[in-house]
Amino acid sequence: MTKILILSANPKNTSNLRLDEEVREIKNTLQLSPHRDEFEIITESALQVDDLTRFLSHHQPTIVHFSGHGSGTDGLALEDNYGHQQLVSTQALAKLFDLFQQQVECVVLNACYSETQAAAIHQHIDCVVGMNQAIGDKAAIKFSVGFYTALFSGRDYQDCFDMGCTSIDLQGIPEYATPEIKIRRRRYQREQPIKPVKSDKNNDMSNDNQGSQNRSVSVGGSVTGSAIQTGDYDTANINYQQVSLPAPETVNIQAELNTLREIIEKLKTSDRRKIENAFEDAQEEIKKPQADKDEVGEALNRALKYAKKAEGFASVVEKIQPHLAKTTAWLGDNWHKLLGLVGLTI
Structure with a gap:
């Protein structure tokens, strides 16, 4: 089963986002899919910095989706113990996903100016989506609906991304060019068996x-x-x-x-x-x-x-x-x- 971990944060001292609506639309999209038994959606809200390692370790997701505020080079906005904004840096996020690259296939950063974080995370994760500028609630929600409609239909990540952008464009919203994807296509779908190297018993060279x-x-x-x-x-x-x-x-x-x-x-x-x-x-x-x-x-x-x-x-x-x-x-x-x-x- 493919696990999708949806993380969200909307600190008190930031503008209010329609994050619950986005989660609801993604869940509704799954319920309408004939492949709904192949996916599991897990949601965690009011995300704090310490939650990142805890949730990734506990849930072991295939896809990580973040909804919230981004601050460009300053990082993503999570919450502190009092519900106020606490930024997590781009470098720290990259190091975090380095630890989970054997498990996570795709990361979606549905937050303003998150392309910087997407590029850094892409060093370790094959597919990462970020936003190259500010994105409004409506466009962000439509992107998610399109992306997961394609995913729940068995499409690959590139098709999911294209469907997400098209869903924004179909609504006449000019932000269809705001999402950007960083993706690499592997030559090998699975690890190839490694043949042992025979050694010369006298000099131990291959x-x-x-x-x-x-x-x-x-x-x-x-x-x-x-x-x-x-x-x-x-x-x-x-x-x-x-x-x-x-x-x-x-x-x-x-x-x-x-x-x-x-x-x-x-x-x-x-x-x-x-x-x-x-x-x-x-x-x-x-x-x-x-x-x-x-x-x-x-x-x-x-x-x-x-x-x-x-x-x-x-x-x-x-x-x-x-x-x-x-x-x-x-x-x-x-x-x-x-x-x-x-x-x-x-």
Whole structure:
């Protein structure tokens, strides 16, 4: 059963919202669905900061829906012990959903100026909806009705979002462009079984590295020096290897990211989903007409830091090096620091 946790807050010192009406409309929509037995709606109102971890842990929802006030970069407005406004920061929300990313598939922030929080939470959750400006009660309610009408009909999250926006537009409300979705589509619907890595009993190195003596890296013929890598299966001790980077315009960044992802995703790690999320963010950015290279760099940095903690990272460093060298060349001077993660230097 898919659990939908609807959280709401309307502090005393904020304008009054029709939150009860929104909840009622969502519940009515479910009752009209032939698939109503497949969903459970749980509502929690007058939300306080401490309630967030409590409710997410207790209810274990698939979808988290927040209705209330947003304050842009300052965060979302919850309630304190006296019912007054208490803001919860964007950074704190992102960290919270990092803890529940194995459980939560979708987050809907039906609050003004919540796009900032949506972008931060999307680092960890595959689908997040936020609002790029203020949104009125009527538009917010119509969006929810459209979104859940599609969901209760078995549609995917993108269709749910589109239905929500269309429901606003059908009413002649100009705010149909206010909701924004952050979504990534996974290449794998479920975790793939990880084959154990066979080791040489004498040197405890993976079979991929048996007989490999040449530690030089070739990137368009411009690499110099050598790296000596020692250590056991889990730990790499790397003497830095000097590398000359290719011209940025010669780099096929899509191909390089794809290769890095394929190498790293074979590692045995509990952070697999975090690594996937980071690569999805990077690849989503490079598809834009003018990609933000800093966004790509930040995402790649996250992926590599999680990968370094994985069992067997030492065994794939040599494979990563040439592709990371080309990628950092494309990213520019600000991201040459990534080379140090795999023992390279300029």
